[in-house]
Amino acid sequence: MKIVHPSAEVFFHYPVFVGSDNEGSESFELSEFIEKVGRTCYRSEEKIVPGSDKKFVKMITDRNHGAMLEHVVASCLFTCDRGVSHELVRHRLASFAQESTRYCNYSKDKFDGEISVIRPFGMSEFECRQWEAAVEACEKAYLAMINEGKCSPQIARSVLPTCLATKIWITANIREWMHIFSLRISLSAHPQMREIMCMALPFFIREMPELFRQYDAGDMMHEGVNETT
Numbered sequence: 320m321k322i323v324h325p326s327a328e329v330f331f332h333y334p335v336f337v338g339s340d341n342e343g344s345e346s347f348e349l350s351e352f353i354e355k356v357g358r359t360c361y362r363s364e365e366k367i368v369p370g371s372d373k374k375f376v377k378m379i380t381d382r383n384h385g386a387m388l389e390h391v392v393a394s395c396l397f398t399c400d401r402g403v404s405h406e407l408v409r410h411r412l413a414s415f416a417q418e419s420t421r422y423c424n425y426s427k428d429k430f431d432g433e434i435s436v437i438r439p440f441g442m443s444e445f446e447c448r449q450w451e452a453a454v455e456a457c458e459k460a461y462l463a464m465i466n467e468g469k470c471s472p473q474i475a476r477s478v479l480p481t482c483l484a485t486k487i488w489i490t491a492n493i494r495e496w497m498h499i500f501s502l503r504i505s506l507s508a509h510p511q512m513r514e515i516m517c518m519a520l521p522f523f524i525r526e527m528p529e530l531f532r533q534y535d536a537g538d539m540m541h542e543g544v545n546e547t548t
């Protein structure tokens with residue numbers, strides 16, 4: 320079995336206006352686009368000037384005019400374990416694409432004939448030994464069911480462990496991402512959930528500090544999170 324590290328990659332969807340051949344195209348920063356959309360409500364488009372976008376985004380957020388934030392979208396590709404991914408897919412307003420244990424056959428060469436797992440952090444030496452023995456037994460049974468028996472991966476998967484590594488894409492609008500961060504970066508969230516959220520957050524803060532800085536808990540941020548991974 321391979322022990323892999325959790326990770327987060329963030330992709331922002333930047334709006335591009337596609338004009339006619341003569342007009343060319345125009346691309347927008349995320350907050351510029353929110354302002355362009357939001358000012359339609361007040362028909363105050365004439366107030367759009369360089370730098371007005373950040374103030375506008377703050378103003379609508381302070382007023383809970385959150386629907387305007389739904390016009391901007393970001394996708395994250397997380398590598399996490401299946402336990403964490405089960406929690407992520409509870410976010411009903413997001414869209415998902417996840418590595419399938421029905422179709423992926425970890426006995427194949429492209430997976431080096433082994434399963435990939437994520438080791439929880441914070442275990443004692445004793446707990447680590449128990450964990451490794453249990454996961455190795457799962458892998459052994461899975462490979463035997465496929466290689467020596469006649470099992471398809473979708474049946475053999477029932478012995479795979481919760482710590483099996485998975486790749487999952489999540490696409491959601493910025494309002495939903497704020498909601499996800501508010502729940503999943505909090506100290507009451509699962510430590511491994513906080514870990515991947517702490518990895519993704521800096522990218523959101525870099526792109527839209529006016530919306531995401533509030534979830535950065537400074538020194539508290541990495542409490543209970545393994546910073547070596």
Ligand SMILES: Cc1cc2nc3c(=O)[nH]c(=O)nc-3n(C[C@H](O)[C@H](O)[C@H](O)COP(=O)(O)OP(=O)(O)OC[C@H]3O[C@@H](n4cnc5c(N)ncnc54)[C@H](O)[C@@H]3O)c2cc1C
Nearest residue numbers: 406408409410411412413495498499502503505507508509
């Ligand atoms: C610390 C923690 C512990 C948890 N423990 C458990 C547990 O033990 N068992 C368990 O089953 N789950 C548990 N959950 C999952 C939790 O119940 C939610 O399913 C999950 O957090 C998604 O939250 P949400 O519904 O607010 O978000 P989303 O599905 O992302 O929805 C976003 C928002 O849209 C609105 N919304 C979405 N759908 C509806 C709807 N149908 N009707 C009205 N409004 C809607 C709500 O305002 C919602 O907050 C836990 C979550 C956390 C953070």
